[in-house]
Amino acid sequence: MNVALIGLAFFSMLALMLVGMPIAVSMAAVGIIGGIAAYGVPFMDSIAPVVWGVQNESLLTSVPLFVLLGELLLRSGIADRMYIALSAWLGRLPGGLLHTNIGSCALFAATSGSSVATAATVGTVALPSLQKRGYPMRASLGSLAAGGTLGILIPPSVNMIVYGSLTNNSIGKLFIAGIIPGLLLTLCFMLWIAVSSLASGKVMREPKVPLADRLRSLVHLIPPAVVFGIVMGSLYFGIATAAESAALGVIAALGFVWQSGKLNRELLRNCFVSTARVSGMILLIVAAAFILNLTVSLTGVAEAMTKWVAGLGLSATGLILALIVFYLILGMFMDVLSMQVATIPITYPIATAIGVDPIWFGIFIVLMCELGLITPPVGMNLFVVHGIRPDKGGIEDAIYGALPYAVIMILFTLLLMAVPQLVTWLPAHM
């Protein structure tokens, strides 16, 4: 198997995706055609056990459960009230409501497994108030697009579940490993908002809210905090596996929805439809990825690439730097979940062979996905915040607004390279 042929297959897949073919079909088509070209009919018969194997994978059960959990909190209005409560607390910081955006994203991220859902949820709640109070649109859109990406770094995280199931790594460990980087990146974002706001000379702050009101508002932070505590606590203390912690979270969220008096058939129907749509999309891509993976592995693509990369004489640091560039470029054009599942079968063996820690690499991949979410031309979170903006204006506002955050993410990745313990310390102490 030579590198040129692999490149050709990879770029035809990319081309199929870019002309607008469904992602799952593009991946499966390249996998099936490649496999049959190499091995004929027996390859086709081998797909059957693979499809049942991936659909029956109990690890992936946590995907729909975590999606359902986020939907319940969103559609019952719990997320809306969370934003209002946080703005009372964070609004006094230089940058005002922009901090609330980041804080709300981080808090919602702690209950939702998806970045797009996080940006959409917080964005829909936040943008009308931001506009009314005269916050600059670029900064507002940028903070929401970037804050939303925290959805997959702060656990739970669909992308971590997919990474864990593709590479046989403990999902619990990956989740725990995401906590410190998630909090640090949140702080980096807020630091940037404060610094850039002070530097701009036009410092936005929210009026002071009386302490009594602020304390009263804390009650709205209880549901997300409790749900996060149950999910992460049960994982951290080994009471539950990832899927079990998701189930506990769903039941807790259901309890809060019921307590808020919103639990009715229509809310449930909407949650179910939404959850099914999102998880159906994700799981079809994952199933297609496993078919592609069979071809990739059988034809020795990973070995060929590993050999090729090893021939370049890269160190672990050199490899990761090269991968940052690779993922930065790929993430511009590809949907990040597809990018993740299409590349991990190749990059994971290379990285682990060269001595990169598998859990650290998982967090690295998630960061690269976050980056891809806010880089043009294909950046889902950019589309999301652009789609919700209440005024007229071009997509470039979202792009330029998110640009500083993309730079922060790359610098942050370099920080994790310099201090890998930020990722590996907490899971090692589970």
Added chain:
Amino acid sequence: QERIKLKAIGQPLATGLIQKNKEQPFFENFAARTGLPIDVDYKPIDTLGIKDTEQLRVMKAGLFDIVSLRVSQNSRDEPTILGLDLVGAAPDYATGRKVAKAYFDTADARLQSQFGVKLLGVWPFGPQILFCKKPVAKLADIKGMKVRVYDQNLAKFIEMVGGTPVPVSFADTHQSLSLGVVDCAITGPSSANSAGWPEVTTHQMAIGFQMALNGYGMTMKSWNALAPDQQAKLKKSFDALSDDVWKYSEELFQDALNCNAGKDPCTTGKKFNLVNVPVTSADIDLVRSAVTKVSLPVWAEVCDKSNAACSKTWQATVAPVLGLK
């Protein structure tokens, strides 16, 4: 002379030293080891994204020629082969070898007729033994404790002794032990060592619940494509490999037990200081009793449905070896 190219499914990469030091080198130097003009493209099953329970189906599809078959997992599709490795049948290597030898032809015939796969050898990961974080003096002490198990027969046995079986994946067991989700766990001492279980346990008891058997199989199609003298050479090579693995497995087992207990020689793992719980004849009797009380009846019920002669054949071939009536 034209060279033949075969594809093989191997053990998962993470299964340890047997895969790394015996299986992979054998397949990667296949021509030299067998003296046949055959090259093998060897792929550990986890790199293929195929679950180990699907091995027999994938073999039947004909994409691969050789498989390193995981017996317990694939008894899902062919329960007959579990007769090689019933819980309680083989508490030690000597018995394990006798059982495997007595049952080999039965398993081979069944795999050939059902899946077109010829069995070329059988070998063990080694005894799956008990690790606990609470003091145990005898096996019966696990009564009332939560024990990590990995399959149905083992779960029934733990229930029989009065423990609570908890199915936990291997990757999650370390944490489950550390936090008291389970008090005890069962696996091979070498796997336990490399996964760091001795960090979170205090006692090990070297009594084998199962041998964790595996086999080498080849599709009849590839087998029949060989000339009789080639077949003989191939069989001899697999016999040699299996024999080698049996010995190596026993060395590893002893070495890992030493490492876990902080004794010498310890060359393959990290040293810990677990208490070695001596195995008494009462313990062996208890484990043995699992065969007639639990694992045979449970297995017979499933197996006889798919293969009417299943348990009867076992009674005729293996039971005499174990001294059962």
Added chain:
Amino acid sequence: MSSDRPSVAVSADRVTPAGRVDFKTRLETVLATVFGVIFLGLAVIVTIETLSRKLFNISLQGADELGGYALAVGSTIAFSLALIGRNHIRVDVFHEKFSPRVQALLNWISMLSLAVFALFIAWVAFKVIQDTTAYRSTAQTPWATPLIIPQSVWYGGLVIFALVACGLAWRATRLLLRGDIARLNSDFHPKSAKEELKEELDDLKVRQASEGAPS
């Protein structure tokens, strides 16, 4: 924008001008209910299992296995719902730059390819069923579940997915043959983030109206 695609936020009792709940909405409601019952039920069982294991030392042994089956069945239903909601992702950046005729062709090919893929999966899955029947496969778990039980339900879900995909592909083909490019493009173009968000915003409005929350 297609008029017959129900938004998530709209009530199940959405009524067409003819005064009847349309077929798509009804199918969606039925599938979503089954999906929801599966995963809510699973969440309840798994919660009970986890708590009873922690608190009372009792393990139901099998919640994990049940989760696997729930996913197998639930994911096939989710495939169909994602198909109806046009959620199977397609990249739309370059798509909009093509002429309407090219767009129509791409939309048709894309729907057709999904139908072919769904049929392919259903065909491949039939082999799984055949093998399971032939071997009388039984799960190696405490329950010793005969595999044919979960697998036949799973297979049913895949058949529904294939039927829905073929139905939609048939509709796209008819629109193409009729030359109704505008309709083809409006019903089958890649769903943009904007459309998805419209649903979210509608839902937000509903929430805020019901709450009197500040906007």
